Amino acid sequence: MNRSISLTSTNKVKAFVNCLKDSPVESLINNLATGIELLEIDGSSYPITINNGNQPGNCYICNPVTGYTAYAIDETRHFVKNPFLNGCLKRFIHTISPVVGATGIDRVVHLNNWLFSTNPCPAFDRTTLKKLCKKLVRQYPSHAIVVRSLNTFSDKASLDAFAAEGFHLLPSRQVYIFDGRLETRLSKDMKNDRALLRKTPFKEVANEDFSDADYQRCAELYAQLYIDKYTPLNPQYSADFIRRLHKSGVIQLQGLRCVDANLVAIGGRFEYANTLTQPILGYDTFRPQKEGLYRLITSMAQRDALEHRLVFNMSAGAADFKRKRLAIPALEYSAVYTRHLKYHQNLATKITKSILANMAVPIIKRYKL
16 A cells, blocks of 8 residues: 555645545535545544535435435345344344434534545544533534444544443444454455455555546446446445546555456545444445455555555445454444534433343344454
């Protein structure tokens, strides 16, 4: 991974907001409408997104109601293969959907929202959260305040601070974390992946070797995997969105090319708060499975995490695959602040939290979802 154009955290935030501010977000991410602003306080900068509610189906990266209802229902078909359990989970989600809707948390300001399915978070302490809440409540008095992608591996201290400041911690999913800071012996599967990477006929493509002509193919490969194979409720990133983030240095790209120079796999890497994620991932799903394209692009990311001593958040799904590559499970939460909102919204959020903690979390852990 070429780190020569790495940005500081503050500069990365500013570059992200600046590269999106001249176009409506819906022209860059097809199933998302949101406003985006830069929030600065005490020398720190955060990207925030603002949504005013009444946008059913708006992508879950800016609409928690979509994430806990429609998206959750659609995802069960990929993670839960047992028909009986699948049916039970869908009925459970349908049952709690009215409660989730009553929270009104689709009228929301998301703090630290990079418009990715996984947003690595900086450390938050109580003093910082007090100031952030005070400022955001003053500016957006009828909006919930939400921070996504907090997990029990990387963000334990922050989660404690959120809870102490009156945020509701809503479980969302289980993610898998590979700690590249450790002196790790490669597992058998990781060694096999490395061997496949050495002998593959595909050529590795470094960050600086992506051209303007490649962005459309990046969007196509991402869509083949995350939109066509999984669900159209995932963020539908356009070629222009990928181009802007890459040109500004917010993300870095790596990939594999065929002999005809066509990209067959890509990984859009995002590094922030000592954490590496790969939110823009794709490969040619029409090619033979024996070529191991997903294995290869994942192995490249793990190799870079080890080289640069980074925590690699491998996100959710493919649990057995990731466990065999030494990733450990961690529960992920959204921190939701509704104290300033109407009584029934705050109550509905408390009930949602209780239902998820007492019913959803045991299922996630039991079935390694």
